[in-house]
Amino acid sequence: MEQDARQLNGIFQAIGDHTRRAVIGQLEGGPASVSDLAKPFDMALPSFMQHIRLLEESGWIRTRKVGRVRVCAIEGQPFTLVDRWLSEQRALWEGRTDRLQQFVETINVEETQE
C-alpha cells in the first residue's frame, strides 16, 4: 500500500472517534495544554493521552513540551487531504451523473425523432 493511502487511513481512523473530533474542535480555537483539553472529558489522563498520541501520529496535531506542560496545536494538512478526497469523490460522482444526463438526452432526442 502506498504512503498516501496509509496516511489517509490514519487520518480517517483518527476522526472516527467522538473524543478525538472534539479535541480537534477545541484546538481550532488555538493551541492548548493537554490538561486543559482533557477537562471536558470524564476520562482518566492515560486514556486521554492515548487519544492525543493517536491525533499526533496521524498528523492532525503537533505537540511540544513547554516546561512541564505539553501544548497541542492543530495541523492544517489533514483537512486539505480530507477535502481533496471528498472533491475526488464528487468528481467521480459528477462524471457518472454527466453520463446519465447524456443518456437521458440521447433517449429524448431519439423519442423526438420517432
Next chain:
Amino acid sequence: MEQDARQLNGIFQAIGDHTRRAVIGQLEGGPASVSDLAKPFDMALPSFMQHIRLLEESGWIRTRKVGRVRVCAIEGQPFTLVDRWLSEQRALWEGRTDRLQQFVETINVEETQE
C-alpha cells in the same frame, strides 16, 4: 454518546481503510455486483464481504439481492455529513483567524495612538 456522533464515528471508521475507499470510488460510477467489485482486490471473498458489510452498516452503501447476485449502490448521505463536519471545522478555524486579525488590528491602533 448521541446518535449523530455514533453515526459519524461509523462513517469515518469505514473510510479509514484503503479497500473500502476504493469500493466507494468504484460505486461512484454506478451500481455493481459484489463479485465485480471484488475483482481488483487480491482478497478471499469472505474478507471482501466483511468490507461490504461494514460499508453497508455505516451507511455508505446499500445492497440488495437480485436473483443470486448481490448488487451494491452508493448512498449520498455520508458525503453530506463528512462535508458538513469539514465546514464546521473551517468555521471554527476562521473564527480563530478572525479573532487573531482583530487582535493584530487592536495592537496596530494602539501603536499608532502612542
